[in-house]
Amino acid sequence: MIRAYHQPKRLDDALALLKQGALPVAGATGLYSTRKKIDAELCDITDLGLGKIEVTADAIHLGATVTLTQLIDADLPGEEGAFLKLVARHITARPMRNAITIGGNIAHAVFWADMPVALLALDASIEIARAGEAAVTVAIADALKGSAPWGNGALITKVVIPLKKGRRFGYERLSRTKNDYAYVTAAASMSVCDGKASDVRVVFGALQPRAFRATDIESDLEGKAISAESIAQAVQKAATDLPIAPNFRASVDYRRDVATALARRAIAQAAGQE
DSSP states (O other): OEEEEEOOSSHHHHHHHHHTTOEEESSOHHHHHOOSOOOEEEEEOTTSSOOOEEEOSSEEEEETTOBHHHHHHSOOOHHHHHHHHHHHHTSSOHHHHTTOBHHHHHHTOOTTOSHHHHHHHTTOEEEEEETTSOOEEEEHHHHTSSSOSSBTTEEEEEEEEEOOTTEEEEEEEEESSTTSOEEEEEEEEEEEETTEEEEEEEEEESSSSSOEEOHHHHHHHTTSBOOHHHHHHHHHHHHTTOOOOOOTTSOHHHHHHHHHHHHHHHHHHHTTOO
16 A cells, blocks of 8 residues: 655655655656555655766766666767667667666666666666765675665665776677566676786676676686687586576576576677677
8 A cells, every 4th residue: 555655856855754664766667566565655756856867077977767768868978878778778668668767777676677787797886875864875786785775764866887998898688578577688898908808797687686796707707818719618617606596487407508698698799709
């Protein structure tokens, strides 16, 4: 039961409501899709001025209520901007993208969420606000480990993506249809200089409750000569120990095979091999 609906105009007012237990909503697609019974007051955060996109010399700043459609239509710089737009275009259909927000896709914390996969590959950080406290910035890699730093009165207000010269990206996703949840997603990023990889990130989504970095694959590629053979060896070496949660949509063995193939492709794209 939705007990009350609030639409504050000031961030401080919204944070006060959240401190009292109100549930933040923007596009509310997570609210509609949950199987949990809702018994709460809602705090609509769409009038707080968090729907802006700003670009500085060294970063892209996305307000928490920026929608995926805004992201796709925005003029974003560099490989980072192109990668963000690519991933957003793979998420469901435009009517849903008109509602899904960048902050909500992180905070909803469902296993199939696509943006956390991209944000891990981008080394993004998130800004979190809480009533009566200074805002804090947390690396997305840390935020996705353990208990989430949002919720319980806290609100994601901004996502920051650093711009790094020379970095390239790759992304692969498998689902039954374009608009369906993913069986597996894989993303990769790296810089390549003189044939050697550096600053390597390899990320999987839809295998565990939250997206995660494949650090074994990263360490096997970091500082090494990059080739189709070295990519295949690094991915295959880690495949056996890849953590995959049971899923009624496909078997663990099938998703492991898919994850291995998608990771090879995503890494090859980031390395300029495809």
